[in-house]
Amino acid sequence: MKKIPVANPQIGEAEAKAAYDVISSGWVSMGQKVREFETKIESFTGAKYAVAMNNGTSTLQSCLATLGIGPGDEVIIPTLSYISSANVVLYQGATPIFCDSNVETFNVDVEHIKSKITPRTKAFMTVDLKGLPVDYDAFSRLSAETGIPFVSDSAESFGASYKGARVGTQALLHSFSFFANKNITTGEGGVVLTNDKSFAEKLKIIRNQGQEGRYNHTVLGNNFRMTDVQAAIGMVQLSKIDRIIGDKKRIALLYDKMFAEQPGIVTPVKVKYENTPSWYLYSIKVKNELRDPLVNFLEQNGIETRLSFPPIHQQPFYAARFKINSEQFPGASKAFCEFLDIPIWCDMPVIQTEIVANKILSFMKRAG
Numbered sequence: 001m002k003k004i005p006v007a008n009p010q011i012g013e014a015e016a017k018a019a020y021d022v023i024s025s026g027w028v029s030m031g032q033k034v035r036e037f038e039t040k041i042e043s044f045t046g047a048k049y050a051v052a053m054n055n056g057t058s059t060l061q062s063c064l065a066t067l068g069i070g071p072g073d074e075v076i077i078p079t080l081s082y083i084s085s086a087n088v089v090l091y092q093g094a095t096p097i098f099c100d101s102n103v104e105t106f107n108v109d110v111e112h113i114k115s116k117i118t119p120r121t122k123a124f125m126t127v128d129l130k131g132l133p134v135d136y137d138a139f140s141r142l143s144a145e146t147g148i149p150f151v152s153d154s155a156e157s158f159g160a161s162y163k164g165a166r167v168g169t170q171a172l173l174h175s176f177s178f179f180a181n182k183n184i185t186t187g188e189g190g191v192v193l194t195n196d197k198s199f200a201e202k203l204k205i206i207r208n209q210g211q212e213g214r215y216n217h218t219v220l221g222n223n224f225r226m227t228d229v230q231a232a233i234g235m236v237q238l239s240k241i242d243r244i245i246g247d248k249k250r251i252a253l254l255y256d257k258m259f260a261e262q263p264g265i266v267t268p269v270k271v272k273y274e275n276t277p278s279w280y281l282y283s284i285k286v287k288n289e290l291r292d293p294l295v296n297f298l299e300q301n302g303i304e305t306r307l308s309f310p311p312i313h314q315q316p317f318y319a320a321r322f323k324i325n326s327e328q329f330p331g332a333s334k335a336f337c338e339f340l341d342i343p344i345w346c347d348m349p350v351i352q353t354e355i356v357a358n359k360i361l362s363f364m365k366r367a368g
C-alpha cells in the first residue's frame with residue numbers, strides 16, 4: 001500500500017528552471033534576485049520592508065539584535081514553540097523567560113505574557129503555531145501599555161491573514177521561515193517583515209556581517225545572507241502560495257466536517273477574531289492515553305502523522321540549564337500530550353483525505 005504522507009511540498013520543474021537560470025547567469029550569492037524576491041514579498045504582504053535571510057532562525061535572532069536585546073535582558077517566549085525561539089534569546093546573551101500557552105489554540109494569550117513581565121523584560125515573542133495567527137491586537141495593546149516591544153515568530157503563518165491583512169504588519173517585527181516543510185520553501189530560508197525603515201536598515205546590516213560600506217563593520221552581525229538561487233526558487237513558490245493555502249483549507253474543512261460527530265476528537269479551534277490560518281498543519285487532539293495507540297494504528301495503515309516539538313523547557317539542554325518545573329505550564333503540557341498532526345497538503349485527493357478521516361474515526365469508535 002502506498003503511504004499517505006503528512007506533507008508534500010509543491011516544488012518541481014518551474015523552481016528547477018528558475019534555479020538553473022540563476023546558476024547560468026554566473027551570479028549565485030545575494031544579489032538582484034534576493035531584492036526582487038523581497039519586493040514581491042512586500043507587495044504580497046503589504047509590509048513596507050522585507051529582508052530575506054538564510055533561514056528562519058537567523059531572521060528571529062536578527063529581530064532581537066535589532067531591538068538591542070543583550071546581556072541582563074529578559075525575553076518572554078512561549079515554551080510551546082520550536083527550539084529556535086529560545087536559542088536566539090541565548091545567542092543574544094539574554095535570558096529566555098518561558099510562559100504557558102492556551103491548550104485550545106496552541107498559542108499564547110496576553111495573560112500568559114503578562115504574568116511573566118518584570119522590570120528586566122525587554123521584549124516578548126508570540127508564535128503563530130500550526131499557522132493560526134495570534135490575536136495580534138491584544139498583544140499590540142499590551143505592548144503599548146507596557147512599552148515592551150513584541151516580535152512575532154511567524155515561521156508557520158506565512159500567507160495567513162489577521163482581520164483582513166496578511167500576517168507581517170501586526171507586530172513590530174515578524175520572522176518567517178522558508179524551510180522545506182513550511183507552506184512555501186527555498187530549501188532553507190527566511191524573511192523579516194517590518195513597517196519600520198530604521199529597523200529594516202539595521203536588519204540589512206546585521207545580515208551582512210554588521211557591514212556598512214565595504215569592510216566597514218559597525219555592529220556585531222553575522223553571515224545571514226540568502227542566495228540568489230534560493231530567491232529565484234522562492235519567487236516561483238510565492239506565486240503558488242494562495243493556491244496552496246486555499247487547497248489546504250478545503251482539506252481542513254473536510255476533516256472538520258467528518259470529525260464533527262465524534263466527541264473524542266477535538267478539531268482546530270475556531271477563534272473569535274477574524275483570521276485565515278495558513279493551514280501549515282492540521283492538528284487534532286485526542287485523550288493522552290489514546291494518542292500513541294492512534295499513531296501506531298495509523299502507521300500500520302500507511303498513514304503518516306507527526307508529533308512536533310515538546311515544550312522547550314523540557315528539552316534536555318534547557319532542562320539542565322534552567323531546571324524549570326513543568327507545573328507552571330499546564331496548557332502547553334496538555335496540548336503537547338494530546339495533539340497529533342495528520343496529513344494535509346495541496347492537491348491531496350478527497351479520497352485520501354476520507355481514508356485518513358475514516359481510519360481515525362474507526363479507531364475512536366473501537367476505543368469507545
Ligand SMILES: *Cc1c(COP(=O)(O)O)cnc(C)c1O
Pocket residue numbers: 055056057058081082084085127153155156177178179188189190
Ligand atoms: C520552522 C520554525 C522556525 C525556524 O525556522 P528555520 O528556517 O528552520 O530556522 C522557528 N520557529 C517556528 C515556530 C518554526 O516552526
